[in-house]
Amino acid sequence: MQDVLAVTTVVVVGMLVGVEFAVSAFVNPIFDRLPTESGIAARSDGARVLGRVMPFWYIGSVVLGAVWTALAWGGEGAAQAAAATGLLLVSVVMSVLLLVPIASRSATWSSTAPPADWKEQSKRWDRYHVVRVGVIVLAFALFAVALALA
Template sequence: MQHTLSVVTVVVVGLMVGVEFAVGVFLNPIFEQLPDNGGLAARGAGARILGKVMPVWYISSVVLGSVWAALAWGDAGAGLVATATALLVLSVLMSIALLVPINSRVARWTEDTLPADWRQQLGRWDRFHYGRVAVIVTAFALLVLGIA
């Protein structure tokens, strides 16, 4: 049971890391190159779609990590799993405090409702996102190391 849980947790978190990495490193830079602010529409659509999926994914990752850490408590690697889970909790807190407020605004923007500082807001979101990606990549690596 614990081995299956560890594999499921690593797969779920690994896929989440892959999506978030791709958004920051590939998709958003590609969107920035689209003509006529086409990237703005793409980022808005991404904010709406991923804004519905990612909260479930993040919370599921925390729950899976927590259950794994509890079941493995006292075993080799349990500390790594607990630390990874704490980092996943940190990523949720970062999301709520830093990224979601900007993302919620971006999801509602149209060409007619753009604030004057929209590029700065997107840049701020990108910087916060890179920090969150670093946190979840570290959590993922610790989970992989925690499989004993």
């Protein structure tokens, strides 16, 4: 049971890292190269679509990590799983406090009448997102180490 949970957690968090890395490294830079109206529409649509999915993915990852940590407590890899879960919790707090407010606003942007500071808001979101990606990459690496030790 614990092995299945560990592998599931690594796979789920690994896919989360992949999606978030792709947004940071490829998707948003592509959106930024589109004509202004198209770029705003793309970011707005991305915020709406991912805004519906990502909360479940992040919270689900934290729950998987917490259950794995509880089951492994006192055993090999438990400390790494606990640290990884803590980092995922940090990423959730970062999301709620820093990223979600900007994403919620951008989800309502109209390409014909964007706010005057839409570029600054997008750049701020991108900077916060890069930090969050770093946090979840580290969490993923710790989960992988925990799986190898288990």
